[in-house]
């Protein structure tokens with residue numbers, strides 16, 4: 001917080017929120033709950049009409065941003081971010097602040113930041129760690145890359161969605177997010193592959209989960225995802241298709257820095273096979289189904 005005032009007395013700003021998917025919709029809900037005057041836009045109209053009566057529903061990205069001091073993007077991938085930024089540029093308010101909370105790569109952030117600056121507005125990246133549950137409860141970890149003054153300017157907006165951590169300058173939020181997604185992909189791929197290996201040896205799934213949680217390899221990720229695997233709940237918080245997109249971004253970013261990352265390549269190849277097996281719309285724990293198939297488990 002940049003003042004000692006209670007949050008409810010802080011001035012409200014006109015906020016445009018573009019991208020109301022699995023993450024964007026609950027994040028936008030939290031902004032409304034905190035009293036921000038919100039305009040929403042989503043490519044497919046059905047998701048924005050759910051906000052009827054509580055937010056202004058915009059007909060296009062340019063209609064969304066025409067009165068907004070702060071613009072939040074929560075979109076699927078670099079192509080979506082470029083398309084939406086290009087579409088809204090002509091209508092951006094001078095000195096507006098655009099915050100990209102999607103997961104893309106630092107190169108996309110720097111390119112979009114340059115386009116927005118050329119239009120007379122500001123831009124920083126603030127991707128999030130955490131999935132649908134913390135998005136609903138306003139407890140995301142927000143990895144902000146940008147000038148302190150710009151992050152402070154958006155603080156009441158960001159703090160409606162989670163806890164803000166400044167990790168560096170523009171682009172570094174995405175760099176940090178790719179570090180987390182590379183780490184998470186190694187953890188989750190290792191976890192699901194090892195559980196299939198254990199089942200192949202005749203071990204009970206719940207006994208394995210209990211043994212993992214008791215020792216040095218325990219993790220909140222394994223606890224929450226392990227429970228869902230045990231219950232056979234593959235409905236997505238984050239899809240395998242998005243996980244593949246993230247690993248492609250990790251590989252592309254690493255390649256540009258001459259860092260080969262062979263284990264990342266192996267994970268990317270596993271994810272490509274998951275897509276070919278028709279698991280793209282599964283939650284990321286859908287990898288369990290792929291490994292169980294390879295292990296010829298029932």
Ligand code: NAP
Pocket residue numbers: 018019020021022023024042043044047074075076077079080083084101102103104128129130131132237238239242246
């Ligand atoms: P999602 O449910 O698939 O939503 C994606 C959003 O992007 C939708 O609003 C979609 O519009 C929009 N979109 C896609 N392509 C577009 C295009 N070309 N032009 C305009 N809009 C486009 O994804 P999500 O789970 O909310 O994730 C959003 C972002 O957060 C992604 O970058 C993801 O990697 C990241 N993230 C996700 C999680 C998670 O657990 N789900 C966690 C942290 C970060 P339509 O509705 O019209 O398709």
